[in-house]
Amino acid sequence: MPSNPVVSPLLLDLIGVFAFALSGGLVAVRKRLDLFGVLVLAGATGLGGGVLRDLLIGVTPPLGISDWRLVATALAAGLVTFVYHPGVERLSRLVKVLDAVGLALFAVGGALLALARPGIPPLAAIIVGTITAVGGGALRDVLVGQVPEVLRRELYALPALLGSTIVVVAYHVGFISPLVVWGSAALVFGIRMVAIVLHLNAPQPFRLGDPR
Amino acid sequence: MPSNPVVSPLLLDLIGVFAFALSGGLVAVRKRLDLFGVLVLAGATGLGGGVLRDLLIGVTPPLGISDWRLVATALAAGLVTFVYHPGVERLSRLVKVLDAVGLALFAVGGALLALARPGIPPLAAIIVGTITAVGGGALRDVLVGQVPEVLRRELYALPALLGSTIVVVAYHVGFISPLVVWGSAALVFGIRMVAIVLHLNAPQPFRLGDPR
Amino acid sequence: MPSNPVVSPLLLDLIGVFAFALSGGLVAVRKRLDLFGVLVLAGATGLGGGVLRDLLIGVTPPLGISDWRLVATALAAGLVTFVYHPGVERLSRLVKVLDAVGLALFAVGGALLALARPGIPPLAAIIVGTITAVGGGALRDVLVGQVPEVLRRELYALPALLGSTIVVVAYHVGFISPLVVWGSAALVFGIRMVAIVLHLNAPQPFRLGDPR
Numbered sequence: 063m064p065s066n067p068v069v070s071p072l073l074l075d076l077i078g079v080f081a082f083a084l085s086g087g088l089v090a091v092r093k094r095l096d097l098f099g100v101l102v103l104a105g106a107t108g109l110g111g112g113v114l115r116d117l118l119i120g121v122t123p124p125l126g127i128s129d130w131r132l133v134a135t136a137l138a139a140g141l142v143t144f145v146y147h148p149g150v151e152r153l154s155r156l157v158k159v160l161d162a163v164g165l166a167l168f169a170v171g172g173a174l175l176a177l178a179r180p181g182i183p184p185l186a187a188i189i190v191g192t193i194t195a196v197g198g199g200a201l202r203d204v205l206v207g208q209v210p211e212v213l214r215r216e217l218y219a220l221p222a223l224l225g226s227t228i229v230v231v232a233y234h235v236g237f238i239s240p241l242v243v244w245g246s247a248a249l250v251f252g253i254r255m256v257a258i259v260l261h262l263n264a265p266q267p268f269r270l271g272d273p274r
Numbered sequence: 275m276p277s278n279p280v281v282s283p284l285l286l287d288l289i290g291v292f293a294f295a296l297s298g299g300l301v302a303v304r305k306r307l308d309l310f311g312v313l314v315l316a317g318a319t320g321l322g323g324g325v326l327r328d329l330l331i332g333v334t335p336p337l338g339i340s341d342w343r344l345v346a347t348a349l350a351a352g353l354v355t356f357v358y359h360p361g362v363e364r365l366s367r368l369v370k371v372l373d374a375v376g377l378a379l380f381a382v383g384g385a386l387l388a389l390a391r392p393g394i395p396p397l398a399a400i401i402v403g404t405i406t407a408v409g410g411g412a413l414r415d416v417l418v419g420q421v422p423e424v425l426r427r428e429l430y431a432l433p434a435l436l437g438s439t440i441v442v443v444a445y446h447v448g449f450i451s452p453l454v455v456w457g458s459a460a461l462v463f464g465i466r467m468v469a470i471v472l473h474l475n476a477p478q479p480f481r482l483g484d485p486r
Numbered sequence: 487m488p489s490n491p492v493v494s495p496l497l498l499d500l501i502g503v504f505a506f507a508l509s510g511g512l513v514a515v516r517k518r519l520d521l522f523g524v525l526v527l528a529g530a531t532g533l534g535g536g537v538l539r540d541l542l543i544g545v546t547p548p549l550g551i552s553d554w555r556l557v558a559t560a561l562a563a564g565l566v567t568f569v570y571h572p573g574v575e576r577l578s579r580l581v582k583v584l585d586a587v588g589l590a591l592f593a594v595g596g597a598l599l600a601l602a603r604p605g606i607p608p609l610a611a612i613i614v615g616t617i618t619a620v621g622g623g624a625l626r627d628v629l630v631g632q633v634p635e636v637l638r639r640e641l642y643a644l645p646a647l648l649g650s651t652i653v654v655v656a657y658h659v660g661f662i663s664p665l666v667v668w669g670s671a672a673l674v675f676g677i678r679m680v681a682i683v684l685h686l687n688a689p690q691p692f693r694l695g696d697p698r
Contacts, residue, residue, distance in 0.1 A: 113542075122544030147691060
C-alpha cells in the first residue's frame with residue numbers, strides 16, 4: 063500500500079479538498095463574509111478534515127498545510143465561489159451536493175492514508191476515514207455558528223462510515239483495487255444524495271415531553 | 275507506573291467514557307437528533323477528551339479511536355440513551371450528574387496516563403488531566419451550539435484541576451496508590467455535585483455597566 | 487536558528503500570550519463569567535494558538551501546557567482582567583487592540599518556532615505562523631458562541647499571513663534579524679489597527695439576492 067497505492071490518495075484529496083472548499087466558500091458567501099473570510103472558510107473546510115486526519119495518525123506537519131497543491135486547490139475554490147456563485151436560493155442545495163462529494167472522497171481517501179501508516183489498527187483506520195470525511199464540514203459549521211451537518215437529521219456519518227469500512231476491510235482481505243476505492247466513494251455519494259433528496263432520516267428517540 | 279500502574283487507566287477510561295457518552299447521548303435526545311446524531315454526539319463526548327489527551331501527549335493513533343472497547347462503550351452508551359431516557363424535565367439534571375462522573379474519572383485517569391508517558395513534566399500532566407476532563411463536555415456543547423459547561427457559573431474546571439493535581443503530586447512524592455486515585459476521583463465528583471446542588475459559583479467580576 | 491535564534495521565541499510568546507489572555511479575560515468579563523470562567527477563557531485564548539501550533543509541528547507536550555512561565559502568564563492576565571477592567575462600553579475596543587498585539591507576535595513567533603523544527607517546509611511554516619496567530623482568538627470566540635474575528639469583515643488573517651510570510655522568506659534568503667522580526671510584528675499590528683480604525687474590509691461577493 064505505501065509503496066504502490068491502488069489509487070493516488072493525492073488525487074482523492076485534491077478533488078475532495080476542492081469540493082469541500084467550494085462548500086465552505088458558498089457558506090461564507092451566504093453569511094456575507096468578505097473576500098478573506100471566504101478564503102479562510104474555504105481553506106478551513108477544504109483542509110480541516112485532512113489536517114485532523116494527519117494529527118490523529120501522527121503525520122506532522124499535516125499535508126493540508128505543507129503540500130502547496132492542496133493549499134492552492136482550497137484557495138482556488140474559495141476564489142471561484144467568491145467570483146461566481148449562484149443566487150441565494152440555490153446556494154444551500156449546492157453546498158449539500160459539494161459536501162457530499164467531499165464526504166465520499168475523504169471517507170475513502172482518509173482510510174487509505176491511515177492504512178498506509180504503520181501501526182494503525184483497522185478500527186482506527188475506519189474511524190480516521192470517517193472523521194476525515196465529517197471533520198472539515200463540522201469545522202465549517204462550528205465556525206459560522208450552525209449545528210454541524212453530521213448531527214442533523216439526514217444520513218451523513220453513516221455513509222462515510224460505510225465507505226471507510228469497505229475500503230479497510232477490502233484492504234485487509236487483499237481485495238483492494240481502484241474499482242473498490244472508486245466504487246466505495248460512489249456508494250457514499252449515492253447514499254448521501256438519496257438521503258438529501260428523500261429527506262431520509264434515521265429514527266428519532268421516542269419522546270413523551272417536549273424538547274427544551 | 276507504565277509497568278505496574280496503581281489503577282488500570284483503562285478501567286477509569288471505560289467508566290468515564292460511558293458516563294460522558296451517556297451525557298452526550300442525552301443532550302442529543304434533548305436536541306431531538308436522530309439515531310446517528312445521538313451516536314455521533316455520544317461518541318464525540320465520550321471519546322473526545324481522551325483523544326485530545328492523546329494528541330497532547332503524542333499518542334497516535336489516540337486510544338479513543340483505536341481501542342474497540344472504548345469505541346464500543348461509547349456507542350453502547352449512545353444506544354442506551356436512544357432507547358431509554360427519562361422525561362425531558364429530568365434530562366438536564368441527569369446530564370450534569372453523568373458529566374460529573376466523567377469529569378472526575380477523566381481528571382484522574384488523564385493525569386495517570388500522562389504520567390505514564392516519558393518526558394511529560396508535572397505541570398503538563400496536571401493540565402492534560404484537566405483538559406481530558408473538560409474536553410469531551412466542551413466538544414459536546416460546542417457541537418450543539420451551547421456555551422460549554424466549563425465556562426458556566428458553577429465550579430467545574432477547579433475540581434478537575436484539583437483531582438489532577440493531587441494525583442500528579444502524589445505520584446511524584448511516591449504516595450500514589452489506588453486509594454489516592456479513587457479518593458481523588460471521589461473528591462472531584464463530590465465537589466462538583468455540591469457545586470451543582472448548592473449553585474456554588476466563584477465570584478464574578480465587579481461591574482459598573484451592563485453586559486453587552 | 488535552533489542553536490542561535492535571532493529573537494527569543496519565548497519572549498514573543500510571553501507577550502503574545504499575555505495580550506491574548508487579556509483579550510480572553512475581557513470577553514469573559516463581558517459575558518459575565520465567574521472567576522474560573524475568566525481564567526479558563528484567558529488560558530484557552532492565550533495558550534490555544536501555541537498549543538495548536540505545537541500539535542501541527544509535532545511538539546508534544548505543547549509548550550503552552552508544559553512551560554510554567556507561559557501558563558502563569560496566561561493565568562496572571564486572567565486575574566488582571568478579573569480584578570481590573572474598564573467599563574463595558576470600552577471593553578469591546580480594548581479586546582480588539584489586545585487581540586491585534588497577540589496576532590502580530592504569534593504570527594511572527596509561530597513562524598519562527600516552525601522554522602526551528604527540522605522537516606517543516608516553508609509553506610507549512612507560513613501557515614503554522616498564521617494559524618498560531620488566529621487560533622487562540624478563534625477558540626475564544628467559538629467557546630463563547632460568537633463568529634470568530636478571523637471571519638468578520640475587517641482585515642485579520644491577511645496581516646498575520648503577511649507577517650508570517652516575511653519572516654519565513656527572510657529566514658530562507660538569510661536576511662532574518664531582530665529588526666525583521668520586530669518590524670514584521672509591528673507591520674502586522676499596524677495594518678490590523680488601521681483596519682479596525684478605518685473599518686477596512688476586503689471586497690464582498692457580488693449578490694443579487696438576500697442572505698439567508
